[in-house]
Amino acid sequence: MSETCIQLKSVSKMYGNTKVISDLNLSVKKGERLILLGPSGCGKSTTLRMIAGLETVSSGDLMIDGHRMNDVPAGKRHISMVFQDYALYPHMTIEKNIAYGLMVNKVNKEEVARRVDQVLSILNLKGLERRYPRDLSGGQRQRVALARSIAKQSTIFLLDEPLSNLDAQMRVSARNELLKIHETYHQTFVYVTHDQMEAMTLGHRIALMRDGQLQMLATPYQIYHRPANVFVAKFIGTPATNIVHIHLDGDHFHFQNHSLTAGKEWLPLIAANGSNEFLLGIRPEHMQLSKINKPGALSGTVKRVEEYGSRTGVIFNFEESEMIAISDSRNWRNGERIYFTFNQKAMYLFDKDTEKTIGFVD
Amino acid sequence: MSETCIQLKSVSKMYGNTKVISDLNLSVKKGERLILLGPSGCGKSTTLRMIAGLETVSSGDLMIDGHRMNDVPAGKRHISMVFQDYALYPHMTIEKNIAYGLMVNKVNKEEVARRVDQVLSILNLKGLERRYPRDLSGGQRQRVALARSIAKQSTIFLLDEPLSNLDAQMRVSARNELLKIHETYHQTFVYVTHDQMEAMTLGHRIALMRDGQLQMLATPYQIYHRPANVFVAKFIGTPATNIVHIHLDGDHFHFQNHSLTAGKEWLPLIAANGSNEFLLGIRPEHMQLSKINKPGALSGTVKRVEEYGSRTGVIFNFEESEMIAISDSRNWRNGERIYFTFNQKAMYLFDKDTEKTIGFVD
Amino acid sequence: MSVISKKWISYLFILPSLVIFAVFLIWPGIYTVYLSFLDWNLISPTKRFVGLQNYLSLFQDPTLYKILMNTFVYIVILLVINCFMPYLLAFVLEFVIVRGKKLYKKILFLPSIISLVVGSMLYVWILNPVSGPIAIIFKKIGIDLPTWSSTSGLVLVVLSLITSWKVFGYNFIVLLAGVSNIPSGVIEAAKLDNIPLHRIFFQIVLPMSSATGIYVLIMTIVQGLQYIFTPINVVTQGGPNYASSNMIYHAYQQAFVLYKTGQSAALSTLTLLLFTILLFLEFRFVERKVYYAGK
Amino acid sequence: MPENKMEWRRIIWHLVLIVFVLVALFPIVFAVSNSFKGLSESYNSILQLIPAHPTIENYKTIFTSLPLYQIIINTFTVATVVTLFKLVTSYLAAYAFSFSHFFGDKLLYFLFIATIFVPFTVTMIPNYLIISRIGLLNNIYGVILPQLCDATGIFLLTQTMRTIPKSLIEVSRLDGVKTVGILRDIVFPLTRPAVISIGIMFFINSWNEYVWPTLILKDRANFTLPLILQMFISSEGGTNFPIAMAISMVTMFIPLVLYLFFQKYILNTFSQSGIK
Amino acid sequence: TSGNQSGSGETHKTVIEYWHVNAQTQGGQAVDELVKDFNAKSKDVKVVAKYNPDMYKGLMQNLQAEKAAGKSPALVQVGWAYLDYFSNNFSYLDPNDAIAKFDPKNKSFLKENFLPNVLHLAQNKKGQVGIPYSLSSPVLYLNKDLLKKAGLNENGPSSWQEVRQFADTIKKKTGNYGLYVQEPADTWAQQALMLSNGAQIITKKGKAVFASKEGIEAYQLYQDMVVKDKSALHLPWDQGVDAFVKGKVGMLYTTIAQMSNVKAGAQFKVSTIPSPPFEGKEAKVPAGGSFLAITAQSEDQQKAAWEFEKYLYSRQSMAKWTEATGYVPPRKDVAQAKDGLKDYIAENPMLKAALDQMDKAVPWTSFPGNSGLQAEQIMIDSRDKILGGSGSVSKTLKDAQQQINQLEK
Numbered sequence A, B: 001m002s003e004t005c006i007q008l009k010s011v012s013k014m015y016g017n018t019k020v021i022s023d024l025n026l027s028v029k030k031g032e033r034l035i036l037l038g039p040s041g042c043g044k045s046t047t048l049r050m051i052a053g054l055e056t057v058s059s060g061d062l063m064i065d066g067h068r069m070n071d072v073p074a075g076k077r078h079i080s081m082v083f084q085d086y087a088l089y090p091h092m093t094i095e096k097n098i099a100y101g102l103m104v105n106k107v108n109k110e111e112v113a114r115r116v117d118q119v120l121s122i123l124n125l126k127g128l129e130r131r132y133p134r135d136l137s138g139g140q141r142q143r144v145a146l147a148r149s150i151a152k153q154s155t156i157f158l159l160d161e162p163l164s165n166l167d168a169q170m171r172v173s174a175r176n177e178l179l180k181i182h183e184t185y186h187q188t189f190v191y192v193t194h195d196q197m198e199a200m201t202l203g204h205r206i207a208l209m210r211d212g213q214l215q216m217l218a219t220p221y222q223i224y225h226r227p228a229n230v231f232v233a234k235f236i237g238t239p240a241t242n243i244v245h246i247h248l249d250g251d252h253f254h255f256q257n258h259s260l261t262a263g264k265e266w267l268p269l270i271a272a273n274g275s276n277e278f279l280l281g282i283r284p285e286h287m288q289l290s291k292i293n294k295p296g297a298l299s300g301t302v303k304r305v306e307e308y309g310s311r312t313g314v315i316f317n318f319e320e321s322e323m324i325a326i327s328d329s330r331n332w333r334n335g336e337r338i339y340f341t342f343n344q345k346a347m348y349l350f351d352k353d354t355e356k357t358i359g360f361v362d
Numbered sequence C: 001m002s003v004i005s006k007k008w009i010s011y012l013f014i015l016p017s018l019v020i021f022a023v024f025l026i027w028p029g030i031y032t033v034y035l036s037f038l039d040w041n042l043i044s045p046t047k048r049f050v051g052l053q054n055y056l057s058l059f060q061d062p063t064l065y066k067i068l069m070n071t072f073v074y075i076v077i078l079l080v081i082n083c084f085m086p087y088l089l090a091f092v093l094e095f096v097i098v099r100g101k102k103l104y105k106k107i108l109f110l111p112s113i114i115s116l117v118v119g120s121m122l123y124v125w126i127l128n129p130v131s132g133p134i135a136i137i138f139k140k141i142g143i144d145l146p147t148w149s150s151t152s153g154l155v156l157v158v159l160s161l162i163t164s165w166k167v168f169g170y171n172f173i174v175l176l177a178g179v180s181n182i183p184s185g186v187i188e189a190a191k192l193d194n195i196p197l198h199r200i201f202f203q204i205v206l207p208m209s210s211a212t213g214i215y216v217l218i219m220t221i222v223q224g225l226q227y228i229f230t231p232i233n234v235v236t237q238g239g240p241n242y243a244s245s246n247m248i249y250h251a252y253q254q255a256f257v258l259y260k261t262g263q264s265a266a267l268s269t270l271t272l273l274l275f276t277i278l279l280f281l282e283f284r285f286v287e288r289k290v291y292y293a294g295k
Numbered sequence D: 001m002p003e004n005k006m007e008w009r010r011i012i013w014h015l016v017l018i019v020f021v022l023v024a025l026f027p028i029v030f031a032v033s034n035s036f037k038g039l040s041e042s043y044n045s046i047l048q049l050i051p052a053h054p055t056i057e058n059y060k061t062i063f064t065s066l067p068l069y070q071i072i073i074n075t076f077t078v079a080t081v082v083t084l085f086k087l088v089t090s091y092l093a094a095y096a097f098s099f100s101h102f103f104g105d106k107l108l109y110f111l112f113i114a115t116i117f118v119p120f121t122v123t124m125i126p127n128y129l130i131i132s133r134i135g136l137l138n139n140i141y142g143v144i145l146p147q148l149c150d151a152t153g154i155f156l157l158t159q160t161m162r163t164i165p166k167s168l169i170e171v172s173r174l175d176g177v178k179t180v181g182i183l184r185d186i187v188f189p190l191t192r193p194a195v196i197s198i199g200i201m202f203f204i205n206s207w208n209e210y211v212w213p214t215l216i217l218k219d220r221a222n223f224t225l226p227l228i229l230q231m232f233i234s235s236e237g238g239t240n241f242p243i244a245m246a247i248s249m250v251t252m253f254i255p256l257v258l259y260l261f262f263q264k265y266i267l268n269t270f271s272q273s274g275i276k
Numbered sequence E: 001t002s003g004n005q006s007g008s009g010e011t012h013k014t015v016i017e018y019w020h021v022n023a024q025t026q027g028g029q030a031v032d033e034l035v036k037d038f039n040a041k042s043k044d045v046k047v048v049a050k051y052n053p054d055m056y057k058g059l060m061q062n063l064q065a066e067k068a069a070g071k072s073p074a075l076v077q078v079g080w081a082y083l084d085y086f087s088n089n090f091s092y093l094d095p096n097d098a099i100a101k102f103d104p105k106n107k108s109f110l111k112e113n114f115l116p117n118v119l120h121l122a123q124n125k126k127g128q129v130g131i132p133y134s135l136s137s138p139v140l141y142l143n144k145d146l147l148k149k150a151g152l153n154e155n156g157p158s159s160w161q162e163v164r165q166f167a168d169t170i171k172k173k174t175g176n177y178g179l180y181v182q183e184p185a186d187t188w189a190q191q192a193l194m195l196s197n198g199a200q201i202i203t204k205k206g207k208a209v210f211a212s213k214e215g216i217e218a219y220q221l222y223q224d225m226v227v228k229d230k231s232a233l234h235l236p237w238d239q240g241v242d243a244f245v246k247g248k249v250g251m252l253y254t255t256i257a258q259m260s261n262v263k264a265g266a267q268f269k270v271s272t273i274p275s276p277p278f279e280g281k282e283a284k285v286p287a288g289g290s291f292l293a294i295t296a297q298s299e300d301q302q303k304a305a306w307e308f309e310k311y312l313y314s315r316q317s318m319a320k321w322t323e324a325t326g327y328v329p330p331r332k333d334v335a336q337a338k339d340g341l342k343d344y345i346a347e348n349p350m351l352k353a354a355l356d357q358m359d360k361a362v363p364w365t366s367f368p369g370n371s372g373l374q375a376e377q378i379m380i381d382s383r384d385k386i387l388g389g390s391g392s393v394s395k396t397l398k399d400a401q402q403q404i405n406q407l408e409k
């Protein structure tokens, strides 16, 4: 899995005068599942489509298996793609949908039949061969789209939000389907989503993008625990990471009215950073709430309590900002004064100006 | 909040010969936020539309404030409704969109202006008055739709998946907006969604439906912790509740190969049930995993590990079925043998045939 | 849910159209059938009932077969120029050229707002095989244009071309809309599968926009045959020796040039019958296979 | 290189399209050009698109020798009355078909649409007789009368109305808006672009109408523009081509202006006519 | 000129309709002027002129319709081809009767002013149907430049056989066509051809006999030029004339009414010669154009119609008519008279060819009976067949003749 399969070298994409992808460097290893994640409009689809050859590359190099592909037409790249709306041929039966591309590309008849049969059984589509896409449910259509791509037996598999049209229950099972396929064929997956749950559970690595720029490229664990900047910290995790402005004075973090002794382990990192103004990030699940004041605790007022089922979200006002903490107890009332602490090892510190992390201590 | 505002008495709805709502009994209290939740096609919208008067009631009685409303036309019910697609008039400015309904109903001019101004500022829409819906973002449109409904000042507010066209980030803030509005005006909300997170955080009570039938009507806490049947247990909570077939023999629960001493507290309930065949429900977050066998532990093989950020999902094979547990540790490897235990107080038992709960012990 | 709360209002809304259709379309249709059993010259006070005589002489006249054949040839030519060509160009514009769609649309639609009488006359001059501008240019490179207006066969083609000048643009924008409605993903999927363009056109675009295609097809046949009336009347009056006449023009000629009302009515009835069969065939065999977007 | 191949393909198709554009435009340019030539010049410098001795004599001639103002007024009257009536009748019918269910609605709609398939020769003789019986022969109202309704209008407007989201209607219902209010405040404003462009198309078609007026109108003073043109074609004294061109220009003028002003609406509405 | 008096006089003026077919480029303007002048002069008649599109056929159609509506105009132009059809289907007033009734002083008006062969044109078995009005005569127009270029005699051919040679030479020497014979929706010019070879079109009893040896011979020559030599053009009328005016054809055989058009457009030396005969035969020219017939039904209308008709036949009106249209005046004395056409002819020598052959004018064959129109259509169809080169001339003509004779009368 160490061989590079797809590589983008300083790739940019312009639409007219607007740059929607700038200077993207990305390499995907053979057999890897890479996730492109990011908010709507950040350029995920555009990146994927450049790899597929459906959009031209404005500048930079796109390499596949070591060959420059910028000018190779889509049809010659031997890439499979699953579209968000599945892009099934509505006028062909399921069988035909799968077989069509193969037949046109002169795969011989028995081979086509064999492959169709195989993917139909892998994806549990037996019995639906003669139906038309319109007669299938969303989940079935999605499976047909997968089947069609698999039958092509290409080593690169691009997926553009393939599950976003499914409802919550179906998404979970479709996710498992995808993993099963990958286990069987070990293609290189490049998978676009804006659902972080999907990204975390499916990806070997996640490329988090924003406004056409790569924010972070790392494993799900790192993305979650080692966010490179404020954006990453806020984007990943629900409820979102609390971000508060602090500044360091001596060995104390100062909030507006509160202050806190800075953990010793942070001091070298802080010193290395130069500036003393920071953005502090704390995940809701890393905070401990209490009704009793303890030394080193900060205090706020409960604004609202949200029921999540097994746990509870407590939204409270801390100084001028609103924070959220997750608690196992349901015993919080609106307006009540609460005290919270957090493990400084699990917190994040970002430089106020660059919004980049200054490092981690745990 | 105890006065009844909307009441459905044995309401059914037929489309031709198919019954899409059967014998629905439901009452909504004044000022309550009731959520209609359920999978796609279960009849949520139909129920809402019957309340609004956009669909006729095939049989049963629909009461509002104690009056039978079956034959009162929609325009006379004084109900506000927010549609999934917002249903803004594309040819009217934002201002006009809000004012139109009021003017038609002969509210005097100053009053209209006052209300428009008020809702615009409440929903942060100042400055957009003269724009047309097409010039707004999804989130803004959604706010305009809310504003329009609020301006009507009706006491009943129906919302049909008002947030489903927004992306994850916007949904969270829109949810807070809705709560703010409710805090201000205390309308009776009937809110349709198929997103359980939304349902849990927004609803005073949730009506969970399936195939036109009410499955459970209770508070979010009860829906989560006291599921009335297998469907409710599986539908609420992610990852979904594990369901395994067991049967009782003496004081032991028997799985296929494993067995377990039944908690004493369960025995009376089991006895009351008659049958000895059950479906056991355990939530993934209520299971403890271990690498070491302990007395009373069951064992399985890890199939896959999912990264959720702060926690980890462990999918493992237990006998013939697949189960999932949530663990704080990330230290699990595929294929590894594991042992799990669970607190019998937190588990659910459902009668095998009726799939109904036999009761709770904690 | 109906917006119109009372049913009688719906009927009231439909009434004006219904009355006009009844008086000027349905009754005349029936009356034409009635006339086809009579011998009458439009003014004489006596109408003579002749039974099927008009139909018999219609079928005995070799001209009928010539005109049927012409009608068929017109249909084929019109289909090629006004249905297939715009289809192909719409496809090319949408998926190959991509740019300049708006401009081409604007210009190509332009002739469809111009009177066909004007167009016919213009083309008579432009295409004058001896002294028109085209002929002169061709002459310079040593090619003599055939005298199309008096050459059977060729005259059908040229009259169809003149009609196409007017009809093409409308069909083009309709088909372009139909083709643009195909989800781009499907075409991209095909491109990724290395499907050649001509296959994309015939095997994907054509079937997927067939609802629009059928509409244009039917309109081309039904409207085209009526449109072509004007150039026939302006340019050849059906000549030479009926080589450019079609069923519509011939019915007109019989009625208003030769005053043979019965013959004309019989021919019209026959035309109506043919159109009905066409419509029926369309419903029976094509409609079922048509793919409707969004269903 | 494959990119180049693609480029080449594009260029070739552009060329094909340009040929179509030329075919579409040439007659119009030719007409403009010749309408400003004298008879002799039009005969003898055919290939010269810009007249060497431009003259407006032809226009003068037609305006002085023909009751052209009267004819334009006739054409305008016919086109306007026909358009207004067609719009009103089609709009009402389309509204009923789109927004209500009543007994026989599907069948009636089908019948209405099927009338598009009736060739005009089928109704030609009886309608001629009707018009002559009620004494409207040689009268523009005889031209107008049978054309007060149009199945394509019903079809296109029904198509358009059906695209109005149901929820818009429902919201106004909830607000207590009545049928008339919905028609006036919601449906009409939303279909206005379609109404405008369908109206313009009705107008242009009626303006250009040729066959039926030839049967009905006898007297020059009652003529419409397309008939005037026929007066200059192939008559015994020879055709005066430049004058015919000047008349063509007059005939084309109004439709062209309308098209240039409303092309966006027109193209949009007619683009949708094939999509069921 | 009509001035103020007409305002008060208008009320008791008899208003009559005059139906004509003269398009704007073809005398329409002159009609308007004549009518205006007449209305100004006349104390008790007001004429309203109505143009009928689509030539004589169109006028006939409209007359039908008018009759169906129970009305009729007062004076109409009837194309020669419609003589029989008109007289069989409509009621009209014999001009002799009109004169006797309303203008007994002018008893010999017709005899004095018209050549007998000209008057004969508007007669049927029962008598005079109307008075010849627009007389057009086919002449041969020559493109002298082309003839010269081909080395031919610029005075033109003297027989149809020579026409063929000329055409062939032009074709071979210059690459241009040699001849175009007009092909409108009638067979007038083709009849001239057959008549000039001594053929008869129909017998007195109305039987078609044109498929005679002479008829076939004439048509054969014509077909040979088109099909074999490819020296003659086969095109619709307007296109053919256009080609001649643009200098692409050496000779044009068409009506004298095209004179001003040809003159205005031609940038070469152009002249006309009378319609040629076949070798050893005598030329005959069927009269084209129309006669005027009184269709007024009431007496005062008839009287007014005659009054207007008399005005139209005055020398000045006739001259004006000729100048505007190129039609040959049917009256004997117009050509030489000073208040007639004397000066005009001097300026337009092309007209002379037509005037010179007036004595050769014969009626344009009008097929009798109700199917006359259809007979004419059959003639047109066979012309197209022959010139299209399909089938032999004799078979086509014989078939046509038989068909015509079988039509119900």
Ligand SMILES: Nc1ncnc2c1ncn2[C@@H]1O[C@H](COP(=O)(O)OP(=O)(O)OP(=O)(O)O)[C@@H](O)[C@H]1O
Residues within 6 Å of the ligand: A015, A020, A038, A039, A040, A041, A042, A043, A044, A045, A046, A047, A194
């Ligand atoms: N054809 C185009 N012309 C101009 N801009 C475009 C075009 N296609 C996309 N864009 C712009 O490029 C940016 C990136 O688009 P892209 O579709 O890649 O986003 P995305 O990350 O896939 O978003 P989503 O999650 O909504 O699918 C967006 O701002 C979009 O508006």
Ligand SMILES: Nc1ncnc2c1ncn2[C@@H]1O[C@H](COP(=O)(O)OP(=O)(O)OP(=O)(O)O)[C@@H](O)[C@H]1O
Residues within 6 Å of the ligand: B015, B020, B038, B039, B040, B041, B042, B043, B044, B045, B046, B047, B194
């Ligand atoms: N007009 C109708 N005619 C026939 N069946 C209908 C109609 N409207 C809805 N149904 C059916 O009634 C059932 C309930 O529909 P409804 O729209 O209420 O579901 P829903 O719970 O709102 O689903 P979703 O979450 O997809 O909006 C569905 O099975 C649907 O197919």
Ligand SMILES: [Mg+2]
Residues within 6 Å of the ligand: A044, A045, A046
């Ligand atoms: Mg995207």
Ligand SMILES: [Mg+2]
Residues within 6 Å of the ligand: B044, B045, B046, B160
């Ligand atoms: Mg719904």
